[in-house]
Amino acid sequence: MSETVEKIQSIESAGASAIGSVASLAELEDVRIHFLGRKAELNDILKSIATLPPEEKGPVGKAGNQARGKLEALLAARQEELETAALTQLLEQDRIDITLPGSPVAGGGALHPITRVRREIEDVFIGMGYKVAEGPEVEKVHYNFDALNHSPNHPAREWTDTFYFEDDVLLRTHTSPVQIRVMEEQPPPVFVIVPGKVYRRDSDATHTPMFHQIEGLAVDEGITLSDLRGTLLEFSRAIFGEDREVRLRPHFFPFTEPSVEIDVSCFKCSGKGHLKDGSRCNLCKGTGWIEILGAGMVDPNVFSYVRDSGYDPEKVQGFAFGMGVERIAFLKHGIPDLRLFYENDLRLLAQFEAGGY
Amino acid sequence: MRVPLNWLNEYCDSGLGVHELAERLAMTGTEVERIGRHGAAETDGFVVGKVLTREKHPDADKLSVCSVDVGADEPVTIVCGAPNVDAGQTVAVVQPGAVMPDGTKIKKAKLRGVESNGMILSERELEISEDHDGIIQLEQHFDVGGVAAGAPLAEVLAPGQDVLELEITPNRPDCLGVHGVAREVHAITGNPLAELELGPAPEGDETFDITVEDHTLCPRFTARIFRDVKVGPSPLWLKERLSAAGQRPINNVVDITNYVMLLTSQPMHAFDMDKIRGNKLVIRHAAHEEKITTLDDVERTLDGQMLVVCDAEGPTGIAGVMGGQISEVSSETTNVLLEIAAWNGPNIHRTSQKLALRSEASGRFEKGLSPILPLEVQEIASKLMVELTGATLVSSTIDVAGEISQPQPIELREARVEGLLGTRIPIARCAEILEHLDFKVEMSGENLLATPPHYRSNDVTREADLIEEVARIQGVDTFPATLPESPTAIGSFSPAQKLKRGLEDLLAANGYSESITWSFTSEAALNKLAPGGELPGVRLRIANPLSEDQSVMRPLVLGGLLEVAQHNFARGADAVRTFEVGTVYNGTISDPVEHTALALLLSGAPHAASWRDAAPGEGDFFALKGIIEAISANSGVEIGFEPLDGDDHPYLIPGRSATLVAGGQSVGYLGEIHPLVAKEHDISGATAAELNLDLVAAALPAPTTFESFTSFPPSREDIAVVVPQNVPAAEVIAAVESSGGKYLQNANVFDVFEGEQVGEGKKSLAIRLTYAAPDRTLTDKETEKARKSITQKLEEIGGALRG
Known part of the structure; x- marks a missing residue:
């Protein structure tokens, strides 16, 4: 081995040792210049290869390039080490107060609880194959009463009970007129629900002159009262919990025959009528049941008003139901006073910001 | 309808406790509002007593000291203030420890130095009548021979009883009578139903001149004549029944008419026959603006569609609604003409509404009572008239009737029962239920023919009505729960409905809370939106509003949202960001136009302040314009902003407002609220927008199709x-x-x-x-x-x- 090669090897080991011992990026740069800079000894050796005797040229060149490559690799590695350490140190000193509030998103808005409940009910029926129908609020007596088989002296027709614009034009008192409008437009089968505002001439602690209903109508061949029960059982479980039961009580409505009222088993006391501490359940008043809606099989007289649209009462039959949205909202969310629904106090609305999944 | 349980049990004893009976009634279509109580809550301590001796109180003139056998080892001493108390009487005694109907607890007490061990009771104290002149002498009213001293009073006279308070649906006027309710109990339980007791044959053939001019409005008018009537108080049992049913006893004749009505549901009217002028009755239309003073001492003005019952000199009563003063039964009455009639329900209803005069009778007649019922009820009332007033019935039923249709048979197909209900009820069971409900039933092959009783013939006219009867008595709650088999039913929202939901969510996510305000407003509230003037446009005005504040249908939502802002600022809110999606009303009453509006209101900062943005500033036109642009982007409907046209928007600042344009037409407005309008609503300022969502929905673009985008940098x-x-x-x-x-x-x-x-x-x-x-x-x-x-x-x- 030539002297020159030995020299190179000693430079390389000195360089490696120097690189290993630097503590900062600045020192590392000094070491780089010292060992690999233009004026470095190794550079001089490589530049002078041409002057060497031919048999040394090969070994010296090879050793020189190897040494340079190794030192460059060591430098790069060391540089990365030092940079990482510097960054780590910087990040360790970077401390924010994580308890400060986050920058607000634009949010903070909420849907009205009536909308929330209405959507929840709509979604249940959409899942059962229903579409959503709508209709006018300023309505004809024909659709609101006559075609729904209300007798000429039915008390709801009174001007004391219903808002009128003139003798034949009123504010609808229920969403039921849309039953007729839908059947006029479309032959059976029909599966629709009808959400909307309705109006009655009543204003006290338990009545507001405007409120919200959801109507349901299912007409096809062979739809039975048992289907009504099953449908409303599914609905009650979806809205009030999967352990609910429903109870059908006979009732009277002009536009259904037979007519029933539907009770759902109380979800506060699980239908027992009393709470765990033995006290009477105030939600169901100790009965274990809560009335939620009126329903029944569509009266043949109602079909006779839309016979020309394909509703032959000997061939098709179906059920209808109607419920108050405020009542369901009261039952589900405990909003105790009807008036709160229409005050639109932001403090109430803010309580309904959460998604309520 | 108050149904005393004792009375009900007399016609059909369910054998059930009152709570179970109430439940069974409720589950078969007779709604029980509550189980009430008449008289004492508990009957313990109310006993039959025999007065052994009566002596004058040593220190009080009006008090007696009685020794009363109440079944104990020794007689007890009771001090009594009644003038009629005497030895030998059988009386009602309440003992110390018992609680009176009015809640007073009876204690031993010293009265002027003499200890009294209870009280001897009067009718008023037992809530039987207002009579408090003396104590009840039971032996005058009941056969008390076999009743021992100390026996529970309830064996003779109930000191307290349960009363079912029923809500009778309008299709069941027959259940406005105790016997009708008893028939329901009969159908529910199968227990026997006692028939109503009919009166004796008439002793004589007197008659009376009665003319009915319009049989459409008065299908039947019947009368019976009673002579030698002795008007006086009713017997105790009758008074007790009436008061338990909520009816005040008056005299025997009036009490009989009330009692029979409460039993059968049929109202009736007793005339003092001698006061009927000219010995004739004419039922005719009232003359226009004819006047009559009714029993309640009010002069009423009638119209030509109302019916009056007249004698030779003029009207004596408003048919089916209220009698007049002229021929009222009084204590001097000796001859009675008992009217039992059938009237046209809707006409009675109209009369009662027009006159704002509701009576027990009109409330019943307007539901449409059977024209056959009066004939039966005459028989029932006659028995009591003869027995309780000493009268002689001197006429058969004088019956002036038009053509009365008889109920017709209706076919009930077994297959149809299952087809409608979804559960099988054997035809034999259907027949049994209908027979219990007094239908005449005959089989016809697989099916049956059922003829409703005359008093149900309005309500039951079709097969579906028969099925309802069968279903409710069988118990609708026993039916299975199934779902319709309709494979074609696919649930979905329309694009407009999806748009509405999407925008509601978008706005909530952007900090706007949803309001729901009244559809009603007033001219005054609307004019607050037009500084110094009136808001232009025609409005739908309610003819019978509850108040002037709620007399007009809103033509725009803005006023409601300004009130929301006003409400919330008054309660300490620092900003209001709200929206409403709801109907607004335009057009005319003959051609009303409704559309769904989306309204927005921003007052105060456009978003919440924070430590990084302590003062977000006031929201303005551009803050809300950003929201409209977001609506445009979300819906895909291009919304343009053009200068406000015309002076339709006096509530906006013209230079800081825009008309919103989509699909080539105006769809709404956006703008800063006029400072005077803001001031009217006690707020410092606001920006509002309103969009016709129906028009936006109509402009919804077709579903997006993919367009390739360049990979070369812009x-x-x-x-x-x-x-x-x-x-x-x-x-x-x-x-x-x-x-x-x-x-x-x-x-x-x-x-x-x-x-x-x-x-x-x-x-x-x-x-x-x-x-x-x-x-x-x-x-x-x-x-x-x-x-x-x-x-x-x-x-x-x-x-x-x-x-």
Whole structure:
């Protein structure tokens, strides 16, 4: 081995040792210049290869390039080490107060609880194959009463009970007129629900002159009262919990025959009528049941008003139901006073910001 | 309808406890509002007593000291204030420890030095009548021979009883009678139903001149004549029944009419026959503005559609609604003509409504009582008239009737029962239920023919009605729960419904809370939206509003949201961001026009303040415009902003407002609220917008189709354009876009500057231009060319490129 090669090897080991011992990026740069800079000894050796005797040229060149490559690799590695350490140190000193509030998103808005409940009910029926129908609020007596088989002296027709614009034009008192409008437009089968505002001439602690209903109508061949029960059982479980039961009580409505009222088993006391501490359940008043809606099989007289649209009462039959949205909202969310629904106090609305999944 | 349980049990004893009976009634269609109580809550301590001796109280003139056998080892001493108490009487005694109907607890007490061990009771104390003149002498009213002293009083006279308070649906006027309810109990339980007791044959064939002029409105008018009537108090049992049913006893004749009505549901009227002038009755239409003074001492003015019952000299009563004073039964009455009639329900209803006069009778007649019922009820009432007033029945039923239709048989198909209910009820069971309900039933092959009783013939006319009867008695709650088998039913929302939901969510996510305000408003509230004037437009006005505040249908939502802001600022809110989606009403009553509006109101900061943005500033036109732009982006419906047209929006500041345009037509407004309108609502200012969502929905674009986008990088360039101040930015952008060539992708204003550098009356708009080509990176030369063309175009509208 030539002297020159030995020299190179000693430079390389000195360089490696120097690189290993630097503590900062600045020192590392000094070491780089010292060992690999233009004026470095190794550079001089490589530049002078041409002057060497031919048999040394090969070994010296090879050793020189190897040494340079190794030192460059060591430098790069060391540089990365030092940079990482510097960054780590910087990040360790970077401390924010994580308890400060986050920058607000634009949010903070909420849907009205009536909308929330209405959507929840709509979604249940959409899942059962229903579409959503709508209709006018300023309505004809024909659709609101006559075609729904209300007798000429039915008390709801009174001007004391219903808002009128003139003798034949009123504010609808229920969403039921849309039953007729839908059947006029479309032959059976029909599966629709009808959400909307309705109006009655009543204003006290338990009545507001405007409120919200959801109507349901299912007409096809062979739809039975048992289907009504099953449908409303599914609905009650979806809205009030999967352990609910429903109870059908006979009732009277002009536009259904037979007519029933539907009770759902109380979800506060699980239908027992009393709470765990033995006290009477105030939600169901100790009965274990809560009335939620009126329903029944569509009266043949109602079909006779839309016979020309394909509703032959000997061939098709179906059920209808109607419920108050405020009542369901009261039952589900405990909003105790009807008036709160229409005050639109932001403090109430803010309580309904959460998604309520 | 109050049904005393004891009375009900007399006709059909369910054998059930009152709570179970109430439950069974409720589950078969007779709603029980509550289980009430008449008289004492508990009957313990109420016993039969025999007065052994009576002596005058040593220290009180009006008191007696009685020794009373109450079944104990020794007689007890009771001090009594009644003048009629005497030895030998059988009396009702309440003992110490018992609680009176009015809640008073009876204690041993010293009265003027003599200890009294209870009380001897009067009718008033037992809530039987108002009579408090003396104590009840039981032996005068009941056969007390076999009743031992100390026996529970309830064996003779109930000191307290349960009363079912029923809510009778309008289709069941027959259940406005105790016997009708008893028939329901009969059908539910199968226990026997006692028939109503009918009266004796008449002793004589007197008659009376009765004319009915309109049998459509008075299908039947019947009368019976009773002579030698002795008007006086009713017997105790009758008074007790009436008071338990909530009816005040008056005298035996009136009490009989009330009692029979409560039993059978049929109202009736007793005339003092001697006061009927001219010995005739005519039932006719009232003359226009004819006057009559009714029993309640009020003069009423009638119209030609109302019926009156007249004697020879004029009206004595309003048919089916209320009698008149002229022929009222009094204590001197000796001859009674008992009227039992059938009236046209809707006509009675109309009369009662027009006169604002509701009576027990009108409430029953308006539901449509059977025209056959009066014949039966005459028989029932006659028995009591003869037995309780000592009268002689001297006529058969004088019956003036039109053509009365008889109930017709209705077919009930077994298959149809299952087809409608979804559960099988054997035809034999259907027959049994209908027979219990007094239908005449005969089999006809697989099916049956059922004829409803006359008193149900309005309510039951079709097969579906028969099925309802069968279903409710069988128990609708026993039916299975199934789901319709309708494979074609697919649930979905319409695009308009999806849009509404999508926008509601968008607005809530952007900090707007949803309000629901009244559909009603008032002219006064609407005029608050028009400073110094009236809000233009025609309105739908309610003819019978609850109050003037709620007398007009809102033609726009704005007023409601301003009130929401007012309400919330008054309660300490620091900003109000709210929206409403609801109907607004325009057009005329003969042609009303409704549409769904989306309204927005921003008052205060556009978003919540924070430590990074302590003062977000007041929301303004542009804050809400951003929301409208978000609505446009979300819906895909391009919404343009054009200067406000006309003076339809007096509530906006004209220079800070816009008409919203979509699908080529105006769909709403956006603008800052007029300061005077804000002031009227006690708020400092607001920005509002309202969109006709129906029109926006009609402009919804077709579903998005994919367009390929270039992979070559765009080149961007910023220009500054100086234009006169009155040139809208939109016009500048339109000029740029029309002249920028096919590679100009978009042009956006990112800064607006006014000041000395740009000169008086001018503004500088900084615009970022983005160019791109689908197939290559554009060269500087190409963008340079576009820019030249833009410069030229801008000069045409008085603009110049700056810098």
